[in-house]
Amino acid sequence: MKASYFACMGYAGRDEFPPDWPVAPAYQDSTITMRSYDEGMDECELAEEVGFDWLSLSEHHYSGNRMTPNPAVMAAAVAQRCRRARIALLGQLLPIINPVRAAEEIGMLDNLTVGRLVVAFMRGVVSEDQVYDLNPAEGRERLVEGMDLVLKALTEPQPFSWEGRYYRYRTVSVWPKPVQQPLPPVIVATRSEDALSYAALNRLGVGISYDPVEATARVTERYVQLCRDAGWEPEPDQIVYRGGICLAETDREAEAVMDGLEARGVQRGLAVGPTLSRAIASARAGEAFDKGRIFAADSGTPAGRGLRGMVGFVGSPDTVAAQLKAFHDQAGVGVVDLAFQQPGITHEQVLRGIELFGREVLPQIKEFQAGRGSPHHDADQSSRGGETADTQVREE
Numbered sequence: 580m581k582a583s584y585f586a587c588m589g590y591a592g593r594d595e596f597p598p599d600w601p602v603a604p605a606y607q608d609s610t611i612t613m614r615s616y617d618e619g620m621d622e623c624e625l626a627e628e629v630g631f632d633w634l635s636l637s638e639h640h641y642s643g644n645r646m647t648p649n650p651a652v653m654a655a656a657v658a659q660r661c662r663r664a665r666i667a668l669l670g671q672l673l674p675i676i677n678p679v680r681a682a683e684e685i686g687m688l689d690n691l692t693v694g695r696l697v698v699a700f701m702r703g704v705v706s707e708d709q710v711y712d713l714n715p716a717e718g719r720e721r722l723v724e725g726m727d728l729v730l731k732a733l734t735e736p737q738p739f740s741w742e743g744r745y746y747r748y749r750t751v752s753v754w755p756k757p758v759q760q761p762l763p764p765v766i767v768a769t770r771s772e773d774a775l776s777y778a779a780l781n782r783l784g785v786g787i788s789y790d791p792v793e794a795t796a797r798v799t800e801r802y803v804q805l806c807r808d809a810g811w812e813p814e815p816d817q818i819v820y821r822g823g824i825c826l827a828e829t830d831r832e833a834e835a836v837m838d839g840l841e842a843r844g845v846q847r848g849l850a851v852g853p854t855l856s857r858a859i860a861s862a863r864a865g866e867a868f869d870k871g872r873i874f875a876a877d878s879g880t881p882a883g884r885g886l887r888g889m890v891g892f893v894g895s896p897d898t899v900a901a902q903l904k905a906f907h908d909q910a911g912v913g914v915v916d917l918a919f920q921q922p923g924i925t926h927e928q929v930l931r932g933i934e935l936f937g938r939e940v941l942p943q944i945k946e947f948q949a950g951r952g953s954p955h956h957d958a959d960q961s962s963r964g965g966e967t968a969d970t971q972v973r974e975e
Contacts, residue, residue: 580907580947582940583633583667583916584626584933585821588619588653590643594843594923600706601641615646618926620660622919625930627661629937633697635667635821635916638676640710644922651684658692666692669786669821669916670699670768673725674718675711679751681725682732685763686755694758699766699786699819700726702774721745723777726767730781734761766819770798779805784817786916789889795820796910803911815913820906823890824917825924826932826940830894837893840923890921896939903940907947915944 591611596602623634636654639645647653650668658666668688671681689696702722708715724743728751731739738752757763766784767774775798778785785802787795799818806813827833892899906912917936919929 580903580912580944581632581816581914582630582936582944583635583665583669583819583914584623584631585635585637585669585916585918585920586619586623586626586647586653586657587644587918587920588616588636588646589920589922590646591615591618591926593643596643596922602643607643612643612646615643620657622926622929622933623657623661625933626937627664629934630941631664631933631937633665633667633914633916634661635669635697637669638672638701638703638707640707651688654688654696655691658688658695665695665697667697667916668699669697669766669819670701672703672707673700673729674702674721675707675713678725678728678746679732679748679753682729682753685729685733686753686757689757689759689763690755694763696757696759696763697766698763699768700729701768717745719771719773722774726777726781730762730765733757764816766817772801775802776805778802779809782806782809782811784813784819786819786821787910788821789823789891791891792905792909795906795912799910799912815911817913818911819914819916820910820912821916821918822892823921824892824899824919824932824936825890825921826892826894826896826899826919826935828895828935830898833894833898836924836928837890840921843923892917896935896943899936900940900943903944904947907944 590596590607591614592606592608596606626634634657636647636650636657637645638647638650640648650671654666654668666688668685671684673681685696685698700722702718705715708718713721724745728741728743728746731741732751732753733756735751738750741748741751764784765781766786767778768786768788769775769778770787770790775785777783779802785799787798790798802818803813825833825837827836892902894902903915906915919932919936
């Protein structure tokens with residue numbers, strides 16, 4: 580099992596934000612923002628130093644909990660400081676951005692990282708439909724068409740035109756092409772039937788976030804079956820799970836930290852007004868029923884769970900290692916992407932958690948053999964992801 584450090588790049592004073600979204604720019608102090616980015620870079624460097632395999636960035640808007648509205652820019656900065664770990668763009672929100680621009684950023688990043696890039700395409704949480712005024716009912720179809728366009732733009736050797744429902748371009752001719760051929764490893768972040776089918780048919784990986792192990796296993800089992808129906812077997816690294824972590828020397832200490840955060844009323848994640856939430860959720864639910872989707876909407880089932888529902892790995896190193904093993908054995912997870920930053924957790928606490936994870940948890944999870952204890956995987960199968968001379972194992 581591989582470990583990924585989720586570089587949230589959160590604002591140092593994020594625990595002082597009001598519990599709503601969007602967060603007013605008036606709460607931002609540029610001095611603190613610059614310090615927060617410096618601290619985030621230090622966290623990435625330490626994560627690489629202690630043995631994390633990936634460093635991940637995600638696109639989020641209008642909140643200091645995740646100060647990465649353009650994750651490609653931040654990924655480029657991290658890549659210049661961290662020279663060994665995979666740089667995982669997990670990911671770009673294709674329904675709200677230009678897919679050609681996304682493809683160009685992917686091509687640039689794979690060259691800047693010398694073939695260390697991992698890519699994921701995401702639908703996004705409910706609030707982010709509002710960032711660039713997306714009609715929520717169009718999000719799923721925009722995601723699928725955007726993925727089609729990005730994949731073609733990165734692999735087509737000649738200029739081409741595109742006439743789709745949502746995107747129209749007279750000429751597409753993306754430079755530079757990726758180092759990894761035909762593509763960097765690609766993941767689709769989803770719980771939905773149609774997106775799982777898309778990933779399986781295109782030999783792409785799948786990513787699930789914040790769900791408990793039983794729910795994650797239901798999604799991954801369906802994905803693996805769809806892959807087998809399509810005539811191939813996914814590799815362990817093609818099943819990625821993102822979750823929050825609170826790690827301490829003892830279980831009691833970790834639980835005390837969580838209790839303290841909850842007692843202070845700290846809320847992790849995004850909150851939107853109830854009327855807006857219901858309107859967006861209704862549009863997405865209508866889309867889900869029309870499409871016959873079998874799982875909860877990608878809007879993020881974790882909404883409303885509170886801090887405990889979002890931070891799934893809590894305890895001492897041995898306890899957390901056992902929790903991670905359950906995701907490996909029951910859900911076939913090959914890469915776990917961990918968010919150490921929570922509102923109310925200081926930079927110093929994050930650094931201690933990273934160091935403790937590297938010293939005492941990583942050696943345990945590295946022993947989880949690819950596919951052992953899971954019905955999902957055969958590590959000898961190949962994937963669509965590319966590989967370089969420096970990275971002989973394809974990672975998804």
